[in-house]
Amino acid sequence: MVGALPREDVASDTVADLAAPWQTVVWNDPVNLMNYVVHVFREYFGFSAAVATERMLAVHHDGHAVVAEGAREQMELHARAMHDYGLWATVRRAEA
Template identity: 75%
Template sequence: MTALASPDTREDVDLHEAANPDQPWQTVVWNDPVNLMSYVVRVLQQYFGYSREVATRLMLAVHHEGRAVVAEGPREQMELHAQAMHDYGLWATVRKAPQ
């Protein structure tokens, strides 16, 4: 007989955060030692529809600063963006936007 898994109970959940769906979130792309800069530019252009100039500026921020915010909006959408970046082989996370 196998034991049932207990539900994930996170005690560090901010109830104000859960009650505020309008809180903006960000998708952050991180620098990695694998992907070429030209590839990152191409991904940002293809997925987000950014111009070459905007995609290049974001890629340079990733390269020089270690990360760049590539999108901001509702949490669910930012999670989809982060997953898409993972599917392209880029490192990405989601975080609350600073207020």
């Protein structure tokens, strides 16, 4: 084929980066009450009262908690939903 560009192979580490798990992290803030954070975790993620309370206490005591792990796109949707609830959330690559 005349004028065709050479095909570039995708590096395996790039493919691995796309498959690597990501996390949605909720951060502590001075605005939201603890019982509201538990409510959000139960309503949105479907956590039991015990799990929602455990994650809320991690946010409160440690400053943050991982509330979900998976594909980057899904974690970004979760972070956006947390923002809609008024919580501060970010997305990060899961630690190996």
